[in-house]
């Protein structure tokens with residue numbers, strides 16, 4: 001990821017968002033790490049699978065699905081504009097039964113996809129059961145699916161969820177033609193986080209194309225000031241199911257209170273030293289970045305509890321924060337940050353606000369990993385999602401303010417702060433927020449994950465379902481099963497599998 005980019009986010013005093021997207025430099029680093037960990041797990045899973053199936057598959061090497069590119073109109077809603085870009089996608093036909101086997105569409109967003117998008121994960125396990133054709137489509141403006149003008153400001157407004165859904169409709173037509181699909185080949189789409197929302201919305205807006213959808217950790221309700229994010233962080237730090245406790249939450253709150261007092265007193269030399277700042281802190285922008293980076297460590301560990309692959313979990317965080325031998329709560333936060341930096345192989349933290357802004361402004365295309373500039377743009381133009389900490393009871397730094405986040409929209413993209421609320425309202429009116437009137441969608445969330453607060457948490461009808469998994473974090477159900485998965489997660493995967501079978505009116509088949 002681009003740490004740099006990350007930095008940008010931090011921006012102003014505040015910091016960012018995450019999950020989906022924004023965030024301080026550290027949140028971007030964490031997101032990149034999660035992507036790597038998931039890919040590593042997928043790779044191990046594929047290799048493990050080949051051990052017993054290699055006889056049937058022959059040499060796996062040349063069978064690996066290749067990346068392909070499909071020309072898409074840059075603007076689906078103005079046919080006078082003949083500009084196009086090439087959208088990257090992958091197809092895996094190996095599990096498919098062409099006579100009526102379904103199509104499982106894996107939707108990208110926020111970053112690049114890889115060939116593992118059609119080789120491992122919950123949707124691939126389900127494809128094996130239901131003999132599906134697997135198609136993975138990268139989101140426009142992310143990864144290698146960039147228009148010829150790159151990320152320059154002029155064309156960035158063609159980056160939107162509406163254009164992305166129209167891309168998927170075109171892809172549906174193209175794949176249907178290429179594989180001679182009929183009405184018998186039912187489409188089911190999958191996605192997690194922002195692509196989870198796209199999965200739900202593709203079914204909602206294009207019911208003639210998509211039979212059903214699984215939407216994992218999908219924040220379908222846009223919100224400018226996402227205060228609930230840190231309310232869930234607070235609850236998760238207190239939750240004994242994942243090794244939290246009320247004391248842990250209180251100690252984290254006390255430590256950030258001490259940081260805020262030092263910032264208020266201008267004790268920058270001590271903060272630079274204690275938290276290993278790459279450069280001296282220069283002004284309130286940098287103060288905000290430092291606060292945001294520290295908050296990101298806690299927010300990232302909560303959001304990706306057990307997903308990070310570096311043994312940074314809520315349980316570990318709380319053990320460290322309970323260790324009185326380290327000194328006052330502030331000292332324990334210093335140790336937590338040092339521990340995090342060591343695990344992430346960071347020798348210093350970049351707290352420069354100006355550098356963060358520069359990174360967000362950079363039009364350099366990065367064909368892998370998370371797309372920070374693009375994602376921040378989408379928050380300004382469609383979703384908000386700013387994870388603030390201004391209310392009583394937030395255990396992190398009060399330097400995480402809405403104003404600092406929204407200022408970035410103006411400073412980087414020329415989007416006025418006052419227009420962001422209108423964009424958020426439009427998104428909710430357009431898609432129905434957390435009460436979408438659709439059918440055959442299953443919304444899956446983990447109750448530890450702060451993003452669940454913007455998703456659908458109650459069954460809306462007999463065919464618009466919500467699953468809330470006790471004790472899991474962001475998108476946990478999308479990974480291949482592992483030993484040690486909590487029972488609640490195993491149970492959720494089974495409900496999803498049965499629900500899909502039901503929607504396809506098929507019993508699970510044995511693997512090929």
Ligand SMILES: *[C@@H]1O[C@H](CO)[C@@H](O)[C@H](O)[C@H]1NC(C)=O
Pocket residue numbers: 082083
């Ligand atoms: C696109 O339209 C422009 C004029 O608007 C024209 O000059 C150009 O040849 C067109 N390109 C293609 C590929 O049709």
Ligand SMILES: *[C@@H]1O[C@H](CO)[C@@H](O)[C@H](O)[C@H]1NC(C)=O
Pocket residue numbers: 180182
């Ligand atoms: C496409 O499918 C139809 C009906 O299943 C069949 O009649 C036709 O031969 C197929 N065409 C190709 C090119 O496979």
Ligand SMILES: *[C@@H]1O[C@H](CO)[C@@H](O)[C@H](O)[C@H]1NC(C)=O
Pocket residue numbers: 278347348
């Ligand atoms: C961090 O490591 C890089 C090289 O890996 C080095 O150039 C830089 O000076 C180091 N910074 C600090 C603060 O130790």
Ligand SMILES: *[C@@H]1O[C@H](CO)[C@@H](O)[C@H](O)[C@H]1NC(C)=O
Pocket residue numbers: 457458459465466467468495
């Ligand atoms: C929704 O209904 C399903 C059964 O149809 C049930 O398993 C699930 O727990 C319900 N979800 C919620 C949030 O009540």
Ligand SMILES: *[C@@H]1O[C@H](CO)[C@@H](O)[C@H](O)[C@H]1NC(C)=O
Pocket residue numbers: 241470471
């Ligand atoms: C989650 O599971 C734990 C046991 O592991 C149980 O004590 C707790 O009540 C459950 N929480 C919810 C919300 O069901």
